[in-house]
Amino acid sequence: MPEVDFEVVSAAPISHAASPHLVFAVRITTAAADTPIHTIAMRCQIQIEATRRHYDLADQARLRDLFGDPDRWAQTLRTTLWTHATAIVPRFVGETFVDLHVPCSFDFNVAATKFFAGLDDGEAPLCFQFSGTIFYEGERGVLQVAQIPWSKEARFRLPIRVWREMMELYYPNSTWLRVPRDVFERLDDYKRRNGIPTWDQLFERLLGRVEEKIER
Numbered sequence: 023m024p025e026v027d028f029e030v031v032s033a034a035p036i037s038h039a040a041s042p043h044l045v046f047a048v049r050i051t052t053a054a055a056d057t058p059i060h061t062i063a064m065r066c067q068i069q070i071e072a073t074r075r076h077y078d079l080a081d082q083a084r085l086r087d088l089f090g091d092p093d094r095w096a097q098t099l100r101t102t103l104w105t106h107a108t109a110i111v112p113r114f115v116g117e118t119f120v121d122l123h124v125p126c127s128f129d130f131n132v133a134a135t136k137f138f139a140g141l142d143d144g145e146a147p148l149c150f151q152f153s154g155t156i157f158y159e160g161e162r163g164v165l166q167v168a169q170i171p172w173s174k175e176a177r178f179r180l181p182i183r184v185w186r187e188m189m190e191l192y193y194p195n196s197t198w199l200r201v202p203r204d205v206f207e208r209l210d211d212y213k214r215r216n217g218i219p220t221w222d223q224l225f226e227r228l229l230g231r232v233e234e235k236i237e238r
Contacts, residue, residue: 023168025053029177035188055116062111074147083142145179
């Protein structure tokens with residue numbers, strides 16, 4: 023079977039999609055440059071390798087909800103599953119590039135969203151673990167099938183600015199927050215009863231009252 027290797031070379035936001043997406047450019051090479059690959063049904067699991075970067079005090083404060091108190095990070099800081107993605111790789115010989123489209127959530131109940139949003143700059147260390155099926159041309163032109171070994175992986179450091187640019191495209195100057203329906207109904211009822219015209223003003227009023235009580 024052909025020896026296939028993977029390298030993630032770049033990442034960029036998709037500007038026109040129904041929801042936020044990043045596209046990762048994946049370089050695929052074969053050791054036998056003369057063996058035609060008919061197609062690859064590629065699967066990929068993407069993990070956030072949180073232990074592979076430094077965190078300053080501001081990062082630690084923003085990530086407290088995800089990893090707990092910084093003095094416990096030796097136990098709580100760990101690799102986290104981000105998402106799964108798939109791609110169909112068309113016919114090539116020797117080398118090719120394929121775009122791996124990855125949907126991204128701005129839901130702050132999702133651990134990956136908390137991680138990316140909690141970093142002010144720098145890079146997020148990612149590990150891409152590849153699997154799937156290779157269809158290639160064997161001896162005498164006979165179609166052969168092989169599986170991508172589970173050991174095939176590639177590391178990539180995603181610039182945080184790329185993630186922020188993507189979210190700014192889809193949610194300019196705003197944040198998406200999911201709350202239980204009963205909580206929303208209580209907030210909506212309070213908003214209507216008190217004649218508060220916008221949700222921004224509602225949250226400002228509620229926060230103001232909380233801050234007043236704290237100061238007393």
